[in-house]
Amino acid sequence: MAEPLKILVAEDELVTRKLIEKFLENQGFRVRSFANGADAWSYFQSHPVNVVVSDWMMPDMDGLDLCRKVRAVSRDEYTYFILLTAMSRSHDNLHAAVDAGVDDFLPKPINPDDMWMRLRVAERIIGFASQVRALEQLIPICSYCKKVRNDSNLWQAVDSYLSQQTGRDLSHSICPECLERVFKEEVEELKREEE
Structure with a gap:
């Protein structure tokens, strides 16, 4: 020790x-x-x-x-x-x-x-x-789909797991990095329209 x-x-x-x-x-x-x-x-x-x-x-x-x-x-x-x-x-x-x-x-x-x-x-x-x-x-989380393994050894979506564990409601949004990565074409098109 x-x-x-x-x-x-x-x-x-x-x-x-x-x-x-x-x-x-x-x-x-x-x-x-x-x-x-x-x-x-x-x-x-x-x-x-x-x-x-x-x-x-x-x-x-x-x-x-x-x-x-x-x-x-x-x-x-x-x-x-x-x-x-x-x-x-x-x-x-x-x-x-x-x-x-x-x-x-x-x-x-x-x-x-x-x-x-x-x-x-x-x-x-x-x-x-x-x-x-x-x-x-530790909370086991799938490296691919990001589901979490709960205490019953079942896999569930991370948002429902967190909601169950904390008793809190979650809201969904898109962080700036994901917005850029996932919606890159749409973001570029919006930027062109603004110009």
């Missing part, structure tokens, strides 16, 4: 939070950290964040509630969510976390190599999500 990841850390245990902060900052990431999910959520609402690293069990708002709130927000950029846990990784716990929108897990105590690997994966996923979003913004 061109810019360093912006990482939000939510961890109620002070020593763990400070160790994570120091590790992330030493790796060149931009880090903001909070002692609970509620404060992290307040920050997330008004700041761009690429990755959330959150403890599962915290006061005020736990990691799953924070993740659910993050997933409920519609943003252009994908936010990768890593859940820290000392809890048993039971089948039910993992299903609850995945259902909440968690992307990855890190067991406590944190191993810096494991954290580094998760963040490399996060960078790739965020990059892929950005590429997909860019591709989704």
